[in-house]
Amino acid sequence: MSEKQIFTFNKVLMKDEFFPTYPVSMEVKNSTVPPYSEKLMLFFISASNTVGLHTLCQAATMSMRKDLAVHYGLFISEIIKYSSSGLSLLIQRGWMEQPPQAADQKNLYK
Numbered sequence: 001m002s003e004k005q006i007f008t009f010n011k012v013l014m015k016d017e018f019f020p021t022y023p024v025s026m027e028v029k030n031s032t033v034p035p036y037s038e039k040l041m042l043f044f045i046s047a048s049n050t051v052g053l054h055t056l057c058q059a060a061t062m063s064m065r066k067d068l069a070v071h072y073g074l075f076i077s078e079i080i081k082y083s084s085s086g087l088s089l090l091i092q093r094g095w096m097e098q099p100p101q102a103a104d105q106k107n108l109y110k
Helices: 002-015 038-062 066-092 105-109
Strands: none
Touching: 002 066, 038 066
């Protein structure tokens, strides 16, 4: 998803004759032992999704360009879909507690 976003926004930048950005390359190690637990990695991915959503939503509200707003909307929907699968994984593994629920109004009257 991030590569798709970088490619899309770089294409917009180059069309408007601006310099594109170049992502920092990540190196994959050949280790078979994970350095971090699955729980920690899922937490970091969930936190990154939250930051990404916040950033894209803020960019969509601040931008006056309709062409960018369309891209922002598409990427926001992709991140929400991806985040919901991560939330399902957290719940399945028992790493996420049930969020607070609203009080049952019918039982309060009894």
